Amino acid sequence: MKMDPESEKGFLDSPEVRDMPEGDVIMYCTSWCNDCKKAKIWLEEHHIDFVEIDVNDFPEAGKLVRSWANGNLVTPTFNIQGNIVVDFDVEKLKAVFSIEE
Known part of the structure; x- marks a missing residue:
């Protein structure tokens, strides 16, 4: 099987490390984590602005x-x-x- 050399260019040229988003409140999560989904709902219910970072997308x-x-x-x-x-x-x-409830 032969790969199209043009299709490899973007993959090989792309940097491995991207700048992570920043914010005062950062939630590190994964897409499959149920507690992450619950936490996101909790933060939204309490009107807390946050940045969500998937640890699978950002190795750092x-x-x-x-x-x-x-x-x-x-x-x-x-x-x-x-x-x-x-x-x-x-x-x-x-x-x-x-927060007092």
């Missing part, structure tokens, strides 16, 4: 999450202005955002 994001989660790739993980919350822990999120 996965490295960050592992550094915060004892070497494990735990999603969702949040970086809230430097406050790290590993996993969808509603009580910790309420405390960081000063």
Whole structure:
């Protein structure tokens, strides 16, 4: 089987590392994670603006999450202005955002 050399150009020329989005509230997630979906709904219900970064799309994001989660790739993980919350822990999120319910 022979590949079209033109089809390889974009793949080979594309950089491996892309700049990650930035924001005050970042949720590191995966597309298949049910807790990530729940966390997204929770953030939206509380009118909290956030940036969603899929760790599968950004290898550097996965490295960050592992550094915060004892070497494990735990999603969702949040970086809230430097406050790290590993996993969808509603009580910790309420405390960081000063939400009383």
